[in-house]
Amino acid sequence: MSTESYAPPILEDVNVIVAGQGGDGSLTVITLLAGLLREAGLNVYTQRDVLSRIRGGHAAATLRGFSGNRYCIGSSIKLLVAFDFEAIEKNTRYLDNHSIVVFDDSGGKLNGQLPKDVRLYSAPFNRLAMRTMRRELYKNSIAFGLVGRILGLEDESLMKTFEHRFKRMGKTILEYNQEALRLGFNLSNELGLAEGEGLYKVKKTKPNKQLLITGNESVALGFLVAGGRFFTGYPITPSTEILETLQKWLPQYGGVARQTEDELAGINMAIGAALTGTRSMVATSGPGFSLMQEGIGHAGSAEIPIVIVDCQRSGPSTGMPTKPEQSDLNLMVFGGHGDFPRIVLTPGHPEDCFYLAVEATNLSQQYQCPVFLAMDQALSQNTATVAPYKLDDVVIDQGLRLNAEQLENMEVYKRYSLANGDVSPYTVPGTPGGLSLITGNEHDEFGIVSTSPENRIKMMDKRMNKIEKAKKHLPTARHFGNKKSEIGFIGIGMTYGVILEAMEQLRDLGVDTQYHQPRTIWPILDETLRFIKKCKRVYVVEHNAVGQLAHMFMHQGANSDKLIKVLKYDGTPFIPSELTNKVMIKEKKHIKSVKNLKREATLQ
Amino acid sequence: MSTESYAPPILEDVNVIVAGQGGDGSLTVITLLAGLLREAGLNVYTQRDVLSRIRGGHAAATLRGFSGNRYCIGSSIKLLVAFDFEAIEKNTRYLDNHSIVVFDDSGGKLNGQLPKDVRLYSAPFNRLAMRTMRRELYKNSIAFGLVGRILGLEDESLMKTFEHRFKRMGKTILEYNQEALRLGFNLSNELGLAEGEGLYKVKKTKPNKQLLITGNESVALGFLVAGGRFFTGYPITPSTEILETLQKWLPQYGGVARQTEDELAGINMAIGAALTGTRSMVATSGPGFSLMQEGIGHAGSAEIPIVIVDCQRSGPSTGMPTKPEQSDLNLMVFGGHGDFPRIVLTPGHPEDCFYLAVEATNLSQQYQCPVFLAMDQALSQNTATVAPYKLDDVVIDQGLRLNAEQLENMEVYKRYSLANGDVSPYTVPGTPGGLSLITGNEHDEFGIVSTSPENRIKMMDKRMNKIEKAKKHLPTARHFGNKKSEIGFIGIGMTYGVILEAMEQLRDLGVDTQYHQPRTIWPILDETLRFIKKCKRVYVVEHNAVGQLAHMFMHQGANSDKLIKVLKYDGTPFIPSELTNKVMIKEKKHIKSVKNLKREATLQ
Amino acid sequence: MTKTFTPGRPIWCAGCGDFAVQGILEKALDSSGILRHKFMLLTGIGCAGTIQNNVHCYGYHALHGRVLPTAVGAKLSNPELTIIAAGGDGDGYAIGAGHLIHSFKSNPSILYIVMNNSNYGLTKGQPSPTSPTGYRSNVEGDLDAILLGLSISSTTFLARGFSGHPEQLEKLMMAALEHTEAGKGLAFLEVLSPCVTYYDTHREWRFRVLDVNDDESYDPGDRAKAFQKVTEIIGEGKIPIGLIYKGEFPSLESLILSSDHTPAALQDIESPAIKEDYLKTMNAFLG
Amino acid sequence: MTKTFTPGRPIWCAGCGDFAVQGILEKALDSSGILRHKFMLLTGIGCAGTIQNNVHCYGYHALHGRVLPTAVGAKLSNPELTIIAAGGDGDGYAIGAGHLIHSFKSNPSILYIVMNNSNYGLTKGQPSPTSPTGYRSNVEGDLDAILLGLSISSTTFLARGFSGHPEQLEKLMMAALEHTEAGKGLAFLEVLSPCVTYYDTHREWRFRVLDVNDDESYDPGDRAKAFQKVTEIIGEGKIPIGLIYKGEFPSLESLILSSDHTPAALQDIESPAIKEDYLKTMNAFLG
Numbered sequence A, B: 001m002s003t004e005s006y007a008p009p010i011l012e013d014v015n016v017i018v019a020g021q022g023g024d025g026s027l028t029v030i031t032l033l034a035g036l037l038r039e040a041g042l043n044v045y046t047q048r049d050v051l052s053r054i055r056g057g058h059a060a061a062t063l064r065g066f067s068g069n070r071y072c073i074g075s076s077i078k079l080l081v082a083f084d085f086e087a088i089e090k091n092t093r094y095l096d097n098h099s100i101v102v103f104d105d106s107g108g109k110l111n112g113q114l115p116k117d118v119r120l121y122s123a124p125f126n127r128l129a130m131r132t133m134r135r136e137l138y139k140n141s142i143a144f145g146l147v148g149r150i151l152g153l154e155d156e157s158l159m160k161t162f163e164h165r166f167k168r169m170g171k172t173i174l175e176y177n178q179e180a181l182r183l184g185f186n187l188s189n190e191l192g193l194a195e196g197e198g199l200y201k202v203k204k205t206k207p208n209k210q211l212l213i214t215g216n217e218s219v220a221l222g223f224l225v226a227g228g229r230f231f232t233g234y235p236i237t238p239s240t241e242i243l244e245t246l247q248k249w250l251p252q253y254g255g256v257a258r259q260t261e262d263e264l265a266g267i268n269m270a271i272g273a274a275l276t277g278t279r280s281m282v283a284t285s286g287p288g289f290s291l292m293q294e295g296i297g298h299a300g301s302a303e304i305p306i307v308i309v310d311c312q313r314s315g316p317s318t319g320m321p322t323k324p325e326q327s328d329l330n331l332m333v334f335g336g337h338g339d340f341p342r343i344v345l346t347p348g349h350p351e352d353c354f355y356l357a358v359e360a361t362n363l364s365q366q367y368q369c370p371v372f373l374a375m376d377q378a379l380s381q382n383t384a385t386v387a388p389y390k391l392d393d394v395v396i397d398q399g400l401r402l403n404a405e406q407l408e409n410m411e412v413y414k415r416y417s418l419a420n421g422d423v424s425p426y427t428v429p430g431t432p433g434g435l436s437l438i439t440g441n442e443h444d445e446f447g448i449v450s451t452s453p454e455n456r457i458k459m460m461d462k463r464m465n466k467i468e469k470a471k472k473h474l475p476t477a478r479h480f481g482n483k484k485s486e487i488g489f490i491g492i493g494m495t496y497g498v499i500l501e502a503m504e505q506l507r508d509l510g511v512d513t514q515y516h517q518p519r520t521i522w523p524i525l526d527e528t529l530r531f532i533k534k535c536k537r538v539y540v541v542e543h544n545a546v547g548q549l550a551h552m553f554m555h556q557g558a559n560s561d562k563l564i565k566v567l568k569y570d571g572t573p574f575i576p577s578e579l580t581n582k583v584m585i586k587e588k589k590h591i592k593s594v595k596n597l598k599r600e601a602t603l604q
Numbered sequence C, D: 001m002t003k004t005f006t007p008g009r010p011i012w013c014a015g016c017g018d019f020a021v022q023g024i025l026e027k028a029l030d031s032s033g034i035l036r037h038k039f040m041l042l043t044g045i046g047c048a049g050t051i052q053n054n055v056h057c058y059g060y061h062a063l064h065g066r067v068l069p070t071a072v073g074a075k076l077s078n079p080e081l082t083i084i085a086a087g088g089d090g091d092g093y094a095i096g097a098g099h100l101i102h103s104f105k106s107n108p109s110i111l112y113i114v115m116n117n118s119n120y121g122l123t124k125g126q127p128s129p130t131s132p133t134g135y136r137s138n139v140e141g142d143l144d145a146i147l148l149g150l151s152i153s154s155t156t157f158l159a160r161g162f163s164g165h166p167e168q169l170e171k172l173m174m175a176a177l178e179h180t181e182a183g184k185g186l187a188f189l190e191v192l193s194p195c196v197t198y199y200d201t202h203r204e205w206r207f208r209v210l211d212v213n214d215d216e217s218y219d220p221g222d223r224a225k226a227f228q229k230v231t232e233i234i235g236e237g238k239i240p241i242g243l244i245y246k247g248e249f250p251s252l253e254s255l256i257l258s259s260d261h262t263p264a265a266l267q268d269i270e271s272p273a274i275k276e277d278y279l280k281t282m283n284a285f286l287g
């Protein structure tokens, strides 16, 4: 094992994986590192890869630190911290010849498992921890010392971070961890890695005043700020953080966040709250989302405002609970029995999550129908640095709601008045003069059950008209890239950051592209169909097995010949180079001269 | 009130409505009449129109008696039996100048409410019943006497039918009803309608040896005969008869038909039975079907054979429980979270219900996945005469199932073996040597939970491949009409009979058409896409608000320009003339010379 | 006054027990002095679940089996409302059984009326969880919801009335409403309400009911004794009615809503004052 | 012998109570002499719901909360199988509560083991229906599933063990298995099985458990007395364990399956002999 002297560049983009067994604390290492890099003025993106079990089993956390804007992990991993052999096995494929590996050789030395030229630092972290601290879990802190040195962070800043993090856990724990960290520094010295001699130099700028936040937390925040005051959830990965975050916050605002006995109670309790005029949300994932179908259709039929967050994970059924997917899109758009109006919004990063949660909450009130936020595990649980949200920009739209004074001036109040042809003004219980009947049976304007064919048609049309009306006001897509390019991308959620980075790679390869990032997928907006029409070929990038999104465009009239499905459904996110390569393979036959085709190899 | 002497034609096609309040027994009258006409060698189709309440509210039953083949009520009603004013109000629109009305004027006389030239027989049936029999309910039997006379049935045959029907209810009830019937005959005489002087002559042929059966009963029978032995249901209109029929039959065959505490228990209990190798079915309607989504996806994921019957009613939510619709197609095809294989079959009449129930049961075993039967209220509950089903033709396909002997010759048994690339042979508990793990989590070939990306892809592909494999073996469409015609129809379920009759009317009007009746709508078979391609215009006739079926074709690549959506979602079935007119309006601009355009008026 | 919907005429069959329930409910409401617009009647699906159409108040028709969670959602977001949930025995004890247990457990101040006719009326008489062994296809023992309620430690009010004993039913209804209005938790009132069309138990029940409160020594405050008494009465082939149990446990809304805040439904969510707090909440993510 | 899956190594955290449950279940199975291929272990979702992966038998992983109906379906279609259902307290008492009641009520001969750790282990420690007031966000009273079982008149076997008392647990497991095997109905066995990671109750429970069978005068045959005893013990801050109730009620399969027929799963549905009967059934529609 040798390290050569090395003139460190400024840290501008680095990817780090920490991996071991569940419970080994890989997530903790990455969380600490994320804080440190943010302190150092960098942006950060982190990702987790765990199993659906509490201890044991391979678990990894990945971090990217960078200046600029990235919403995904990069194509090649610079540093792998591996607490066991399995961590090496599972992650070697992300390494290249420039990578560095820190390996815990308590269980045996590595030989030959790594790509040649990889620099290896190995040490028996576990044994060291057991010997000196009597507890295995301190191995992280020891390794962390080494990681800091490699990345060119100052010992001092690591110490501070530890203080910040472990203080609340009590003095002893803090001291033990600090001791472990010092052990790590000593070990680094022994391995020839003195302070300031790391791989990078970290430019000292002022700390990055950005939020370090997940999509789930951003959704919770958006809901709160949009006046959301009632939330129900039932624990399910990867949505649980929304429940837990709102359980912390909502009571401080006089709101309620309730863990219900199941998802059926969840959706119906939220509906009950919505009936009183309280802005209500539920969050769940596939299995719970399936269970909510009846309640969702009911909200559509009875015209009850409700926001449903689906943090998609790998399905079907219990599937792979901790792995990302985008395979509930069909269920969001076509779920529930019978025809009813709905709106499906698709955030692409935490900022979107915040702003679209605000929008969703308002839209549910304006259109009195279910509004979905289509999340995915990566978007839900990965953290990213983002500029603080502009709370002052948040406007609350109460929709057509009548109070007692307004009612007094009305001769007759009909909950389901056909007067507007779509949305009808409503009152909430407690309002004098506003009595109403609300029902999921077909009903007349007063809410009285009716099976009159004439009434039925009017009521159905009234409900469905909301969609046409809403179309003009729904969140529109963001556009990136060259508007003239023949080649288009469409992708939502976790593919957002990957597509943007692949576009850069493609540009470097001489291939110009443009990207339409829809933020509403139901109804499908004209802009999206126009984008498809305008392009020669559109790569629809999605995480499911059949191309749910691409077919949805066809369902609404898009020409199937133009759509190229780029699908991934193995429970892992795309990495940018993977996408770039997939596109290059297809494009080769279309492009006369591709400048840098040789570079492709380096992107494998 | 006068009747003129009249030379009665042979009864070849007659439509009769009996209407009154729920509980008035309109259904009984129609049922009796159906039996009588069948006795007389005619074919019969009956339809009901009731409210979701037990007594009171408008309720009607309609019957068509005919020689030849019809699977819908015809365009004009010959005879309306009305027990109150509402019955007149709601049904006048179906009358024309040749119609006859029998009216119970106990509540007052009619004046002017009827189209002119309608022949009216009115009498105070209710008062008569109360006066002579002390119970209102005998009014049916009195009126029935008059109906028999009008239709030209023999008094004797009515008496016999009464005997048959009321015998099991005890002697008193039988005698009372017969007395009432005799009252009806006397009344007819008073009204100048002697025996043999009715509207029609009923040709005496030998009794029609046809089944008089509903779609629901046919499904139950098909399931039974296909070896189905386990059924669960939870009462819900219009599926309940399947539960009730199988509760009667299955125990006689050592099977189980269980009413569960809810639909969640229902689908999962059926899955439990399926795990043991027992052929299992559930039946429900919209609300219950929504609740079953999680279970259905689970069957898709864990590869468990199960047949799901959805007797569609007007949605969304509780909707109009007793009214027909075809608006759960989206949920059948796109429901459940995540991607999994499924098959959706669409019978068009009771015969289809039987044979497709057999197919569905076999297919579920062959492909180890959920198989749906898409019913609708009309198909489920209306009765029709059909030729006895050919039980000898029923073949049972057990799929790839291994017994102990077969296992003995295998070195290793893997429940989810990838060897075939799609379906894997399975064993059932109790089989020595066949231990397996079955799970809705992603799993390896043995059923051990796995999140390996490589395994995931293989397993997902294996499951989805079943659909490609199945495509070649799924029930194909029936074709009707002129293969050369530019104008196509597509329609399933309750639209079948209407389309066929509209085609005849169109032919009479000089418009040639062809009809593709798909019996599989998922996967969409190539034949269907080919049919659309071949036609210039395809009328997709369906009972929902958005054109779910039409869009499904687009979803699979059909050219939207060719598809003309013909939608009805007011809770009433199409009548043939209505469809004919809709088509004529569109076709006028395409057709140079339409021969008989004047005839259109008569079809209103 | 603004005209709103006109309460419907009941759709029940003549003689249905549900008429009595409606009459007595209206009486209790009237004498309680609760303003009709402060009062919300939520129901499940079934014959029983049409009662809201006939009453002059805010009415809501929930999904089959889901009336309790819906009612709880309404109560928690606006505790100033009087919330009454109602439905049939199929609705409450079959498809809704899980929610019943959990509502017993969480004890929100709502009044829950189950119109028990021991069958599924609206779907034409199939057996329900309270149908006796032998009714149609039923082979199971029948469920006693009061025993069920007794088995959960946080229940506070369990009573059973009979539509054929309107005076006693009225007393129970008033007591239940009072319990709820006083914020003491869930008032559970089962009413034996015969279905004359599919399973006419009128005469049978009249003969079988036994009012525990007739015995003056009966103590509705002792859970185990109540259990003992109810099992005993059932053992004798009778059906116990009356106020069977009344206990104390803090109501759900009193436990999770703080009096420092306006209830969720009544807050001015557009008030600029909150923005400061939002900022604080967000800034926790600044590290 | 054909090679099939190799039972997995448990994924539980070191010290988890579920290890004991598995060990004792395997022991009971072995000593029962039931052949492994005649035996099916169905589970819910959760840490508890992974036990089937570790046992050599037919294993099935149901949906969250749905293990009971699934198990009942298996039993009714093939009563010759030994059916064991297992899962966590969240699975059984929260999302699964309705099915628990109805399985108690219908009394199928299956053994149902609930590994109660008073929290949702697999989703990281949220409160479950058995969590005490004050555990994390929980404000509700905790549910006692044995009391619940007592409240339903057709329950036949209700017991609670503790993973920290393996000998007693083994006895209960054997008795429960015997009950099921004898076709006497549902054997309900709750095991207090601490979750060392999120809610380590090991020491507390060891101190609080009280075996009702220690008192020789205790009569597990008297429902009301059992209820009385359990409430009393709970009132004293203790947790009653032991065989708490054993009664008699015909099992579901004995009531609905006739001995004239081969069980559904074992029938030869291709036998030409049945066609005659089918014809008769169909011909009823000929009028």
Ligand SMILES: Cc1ncc(C[n+]2csc(CCOP(=O)(O)OP(=O)(O)O)c2C)c(N)n1
Pocket: B234, B235, B236, B237, B263, B287, B288, B291, B318, C045, C046, C047, C048, C049, C064, C087, C088, C089, C090, C091, C092, C115, C117, C119, C120, C121, C122, C123, C128
């Ligand atoms: C999810 C769902 N399943 C089934 C139904 C059909 N359904 C309507 S009412 C009812 C039962 C009614 O019984 P009960 O609750 O006892 O009320 P009752 O009519 O006896 O008053 C059922 C099963 C439904 N509406 N929704």
Ligand SMILES: Cc1ncc(C[n+]2csc(CCOP(=O)(O)OP(=O)(O)O)c2C)c(N)n1
Pocket: A234, A235, A236, A237, A263, A287, A288, A291, A318, D045, D046, D047, D048, D049, D064, D087, D088, D089, D090, D091, D092, D115, D117, D119, D120, D121, D122, D123, D128
């Ligand atoms: C419908 C549904 N909702 C939620 C989940 C997520 N989930 C998995 S396990 C679990 C609870 C586990 O708690 P418990 O049953 O007590 O088992 P334990 O892990 O404590 O053994 C939940 C909520 C799911 N799988 N399915």
Ligand code: SF4
Pocket: B054, B055, C011, C012, C013, C015, C016, C017, C018, C047, C048, C117, C121, C122, C194, C195, C196, C197, C198
């Ligand atoms: S069917 Fe029974 S419960 Fe329903 S209204 Fe009639 S009598 Fe009442």
Ligand code: SF4
Pocket: A054, A055, D011, D012, D013, D015, D016, D017, D018, D047, D048, D117, D121, D122, D194, D195, D196, D197, D198
């Ligand atoms: S989290 Fe708790 S219940 Fe789950 S395995 Fe670990 S100790 Fe056991």
Ligand SMILES: [Mg+2]
Pocket: C046, C088, C089, C090, C115, C116, C117, C118, C119, C120, C121, C128
């Ligand atoms: Mg009922």
Ligand SMILES: [Mg+2]
Pocket: D046, D088, D089, D090, D115, D116, D117, D118, D119, D120, D121, D128
């Ligand atoms: Mg648990």
